Amino acid sequence: MNKSKSLRTQLLSKLSLPLLVVVMLDAAGSYYVATYFTNQAYDRWLLDSAKSLLQEVKIKQDRVTFELPPIAAEVFRWDDMDETFYKVESQQTGFMAGDDGLPSPAMSGLNENKPYFFDGRIDDRPVRVASVLTVPESGGDRVLVSVAETVNKRRGMTGELLLAVMLPQILLVLITGFHIWTGVNRGLSPLNDLAGMIARRSARDFDPIPDADVPLEVRSLTHTINALLQRLGSTLITQRRFIENAAHQLRTPLAGLKIQAERALSADSPDSMRQALEHIKNASNRLARLNTQLLVLARSDSISRNAPEFRLLDLTRLARECCMDWVPRALELKVELSFDAPATAVEIYGDGIVLRELLGNLLDNAVNYGKAGGHIGVTVESAPHVRLIVEDDGPGIPVGEQEKIFERFYRIPGSPGEGCGLGLAIVKEIADLHAARIEIHSGLPAQIGTRVEICFAEP
Structure with missing residues (x-):
């Protein structure tokens, strides 16, 4: 050791x-x-x-x-x-x-x-x-x-000659050794002071360390520590905001569950009880979906903080399997779901679990906010570069809202449905994790709807 x-x-x-x-x-x-x-x-x-x-x-x-x-x-x-x-x-x-x-x-x-x-x-x-x-x-x-x-x-x-010569030299060595010892101690004193200053700090104090009187050699260390403190402070604020928003989003369906459960308990007819149970089922589905999205966000945060261990994936196969999972939902809503991809494998490096969640969130948005009985197309392209495209023929996203939709828990005012505003935020997190670029355009050839393109880097 x-x-x-x-x-x-x-x-x-x-x-x-x-x-x-x-x-x-x-x-x-x-x-x-x-x-x-x-x-x-x-x-x-x-x-x-x-x-x-x-x-x-x-x-x-x-x-x-x-x-x-x-x-x-x-x-x-x-x-x-x-x-x-x-x-x-x-x-x-x-x-x-x-x-x-x-x-x-x-x-x-x-x-x-x-x-x-x-x-x-x-x-x-x-x-x-x-x-x-x-x-x-x-x-x-x-x-x-x-x-x-x-x-x-x-x-x-x-x-005698050696003694006469060596005595002054021994004295010189002792004096030099003493000055080396004191010089090293004085040189390390700024580090000791810095360690003491950090040790005395509160766990919630992320203010920069003053370095006006710090030597140049130690100043690079203080700058690095200050940069780390700034990132930690930003991360803590982000986590606190995320927890507050998550608690707020969880509170509504939980309150609905409680109300509907009380309604079911007090129902005096099977029809009233059935209606309350349907509401409980819907609220449970929303909670399950929200829980899944929060777990995906936590997984993507964990991967981004650590060195990602990506492996080579076939994007065509991954997208086809994900679309097959959404076929029953599309049939239920009478939405036409199409898939187009090259006959050969389109390979990228990535994490298959979070990439499935990325496409799942894009399909979920297209199904929920697209045109009733409309069309959703999923395309995988390999040239001129690898792209994953999801487009619909719904009302589209206003230009002024296209930057805000990737913020966590943000929903476009007046949007239908009961989403929590995490879907596209998850898409952005996963795309950034894979160094991919997101582009939003108009949808199908009629220039309506939404077209989301995920552009991947070369493997």
């Missing part, structure tokens, strides 16, 4: 990691510099010591000799921290004096009077060695003088 990290932790880690890398690189560089200059200083002393021993190399009777008085050797070896070694050897004679166990380079690889420095070991102790090769002025045997010492002083001086 993924564990979320705080923004403070992420910022501190991303700011501290480069600082840590720089400190490590600087420490490595400081160690290299301290070691280099320490070796330079003590290598000069070794070289001077080797050159001093070279002064004691003499040629007597064509032989190379080396004579160092014991007191001089004792003075040469004395050191309060390190132990000093030396070795004198010639190319012909070999070892002449000093410490035979001291490592020395091969003479063949050395240049005359040019010093050679290297690290070695003697008695399992690390030493630093300086070697000088020389040839006496009279020529002859080559002599190699090597001087070595243990590395205690070198390590001590390297540590």
Whole structure:
């Protein structure tokens, strides 16, 4: 399971990691510099010591000799921290004096009077060695003088140099870390203030969050939150209006049901009771229809709020099946219902349930508000683009009312029937859900009635 990290932790880690890398690189560089200059200083002393021993190399009777008085050797070896070694050897004679166990380079690889420095070991102790090769002025045997010492002083001086260099750097790192910590906290304080401001708000307060003193980086967040608050406020107002309108629409048929039920209970003849029961049946049908429409609206709202999972549908088949369901109603009202569509499938992406409700509401409007004994035509077209057309030969919709009819619970003044004004609002919701365009024109060729076209986008 993924564990979320705080923004403070992420910022501190991303700011501290480069600082840590720089400190490590600087420490490595400081160690290299301290070691280099320490070796330079003590290598000069070794070289001077080797050159001093070279002064004691003499040629007597064509032989190379080396004579160092014991007191001089004792003075040469004395050191309060390190132990000093030396070795004198010639190319012909070999070892002449000093410490035979001291490592020395091969003479063949050395240049005359040019010093050679290297690290070695003697008695399992690390030493630093300086070697000088020389040839006496009279020529002859080559002599190699090597001087070595243990590395205690070198390590001590390297540590002192590192301490002198690293102490200010450690102090600088601590100061920098403190400023990074305080800087991150100060940078996040507007977010904390914003969170506190939102937490203190009432659940009904959708006023915009003031952002006059908010940093630019946080202002985009406040703008997004304000836009969300505005949408939530609009949604809440819409829902409240919808609930109020729905309650108002439900109240009338419920009141009618109650009155007719009381009438049926008090009826003294079967005919009176039958008449009351017919009214109860009609009111129940209206309630059932209203309930169905409210459920469709809720479903379309739910789909629009979430990512719609549409599938490929055959609009021809869907429209044909829906028209077949309306044939009994059309026969009952003596209305001619026709259907025309291409022989091949006309495919769109959509939700079959709500699309059936869309066509059902269009047919319901055509049946209820069309011409008595008239004609209703349903057409599916595939070219030049996919269209679903429902037309009738009724009185039509006035031009001034064509924009208002898609509002919820709106009915054209003087309209016959007992509709609740949700049918075309549902049609508009479902069309918008499918990114379809609604067009209203005059109806059949006589230029009367209503022609509603639903124009779908390409699948």
